[in-house]
Amino acid sequence: MLDFDISPVGTSRLGEVDFENLAFGKVFSDHMFVMDYADGAWQRGEISAFGPMTFSPAMMSLHYGQAIFEGMKAFRQQDGSVSLFRPGRNIQRLNFSARRLSMPEVPEDIMFQAIVELVKLDSNWVPSAPDSALYIRPFMFATEGHVGVRPSNNYRLCVFTCPVGAYYTKPVRVKVETKFTRAAAGGTGAAKAAGNYAGSLHPTELAKSKGYDQILWTDGATHTKVEECGTMNVGFVMDGKLVVPSTSDTVLSGVTRASAVELMRHEGVDVEERVVEVRELQEAIQEGRLTEAFGLGTAATISPICTLGLEDGDWDLPGQDTWTIAPLLKRRLDEVRTGAGEDPFAWNIPV
Known part of the structure; x- marks a missing residue:
């Protein structure tokens, strides 16, 4: 009943x-x-x-x-x-x-x-x-x-x-934010609270006025650690590994993020959940070790990032024709969600 x-x-x-x-x-x-x-x-x-x-x-x-x-x-x-x-x-x-x-x-x-x-x-x-x-x-x-x-x-x-349809229809240009703060320790950053998004609108509009599509938020205390994008969690491929910033009380624990971690480990990909520093991204780009970057979210799904805007300028990532992990992740997620492939964790619930 x-x-x-x-x-x-x-x-x-x-x-x-x-x-x-x-x-x-x-x-x-x-x-x-x-x-x-x-x-x-x-x-x-x-x-x-x-x-x-x-x-x-x-x-x-x-x-x-x-x-x-x-x-x-x-x-x-x-x-x-x-x-x-x-x-x-x-x-x-x-x-x-x-x-x-x-x-x-x-x-x-x-x-x-x-x-x-x-x-x-x-x-x-x-x-x-x-x-x-x-x-x-x-x-x-x-x-x-x-x-x-x-x-x-x-x-x-x-x-x-x-x-x-798709939330983003093309790869996104992302500004690494080092002035404004999305969430502080002890605050509501891990909750999906409406006010969290209201506070992000002004800095996001400033970023868009400079040619970016979104902001990559950093920690409020030092602005040295990567947290999440405005509408999605984020993942990087460095040295052939999928690296995903850890969740905390300032980072939303995304369902797509968790699914990506579990699914890629199941597929045999080396996955690290850990603190990711802005300096590390910058060095990895300069040395050619950062080969893929993408957003992870329910609305955005797997959204490729083509450019990271850092304090010393914009850094373009390699073309998607060289990517391997993001395409695998998107394909496997699509297969699971549409019943076109194996659903190893029984995530799909028939209606």
């Missing part, structure tokens, strides 16, 4: 969508899931039509930032069915973020059930073109109308979906 209600729309908007030209995050499917928290407990939720909501101008999330979100994907399989990729990891991370921001945790079984039923209902929205997917956005925010700094008494959990 479901722990929520389902009210399907009468007429789908599916026919209005050009699936051959999907822009990321601009087209939304027919339904969404909504569940409210009040009186110390989660209330009965509902899947209904995607649409606007009405709230008080005093809604606490607007003033004090209690807002978190997640991102996961459903993929069209080779046989035409639909599967979710590692949804349990995202649900667990949502609850980690909730604890960090003094928000109520969501029952994992209800959350999983809601995502499955939502994707089932909108399964025709799951695209089948290469590098496409149905992006799933769970998010939670404080809804109590109150002015005063304290945790809210009321919250809303929502999940909507959108068919998407």
Whole structure:
């Protein structure tokens, strides 16, 4: 028995969508899931039509930032069915973020059930073109109308979906940031909190004005250690090894990052999770030992980095025609997520 209600729309908007030209995050499917928290407990939720909501101008999330979100994907399989990729990891991370921001945790079984039923209902929205997917956005925010700094008494959990193509359509130019800071030790850097992204917008716009696509964040204390990109974790190939910066309380523990580490080790690639220093990258580029660099994220998937902007100038990486590990990683991830190849860890969950 479901722990929520389902009210399907009468007429789908599916026919209005050009699936051959999907822009990321601009087209939304027919339904969404909504569940409210009040009186110390989660209330009965509902899947209904995607649409606007009405709230008080005093809604606490607007003033004090209690807002978190997640991102996961459903993929069209080779046989035409639909599967979710590692949804349990995202649900667990949502609850980690909730604890960090003094928000109520969501029952994992209800959350999983809601995502499955939502994707089932909108399964025709799951695209089948290469590098496409149905992006799933769970998010939670404080809804109590109150002015005063304290945790809210009321919250809303929502999940909507959108068919998407590639987040980045070409290799990205990345500026290594040595002035601004994304997260500090003891802060909210490991949570997927909305405010973390708001604080990154100004330095990212400055980087874009200089011809870069994204920022590669460094540690706030010394700006000497690589942490993550604005929209993704990051990996490097140095001396033939896949090197991935360690996670910490200032780095988001990405699901794609973890999947890449596990999958490449399974494929026999030498993988190191460790501190990566900016100076090390610079020396490795100069000596020709840094041969590949790429972002790792649910939205971005495997996104090649073509240029690293360092204080002494821009350094271009070798052309992708010489790369070996990033193409292997992308191919194996694609095979697992679409049912086209071995899924050694049973990450795919059929819908």
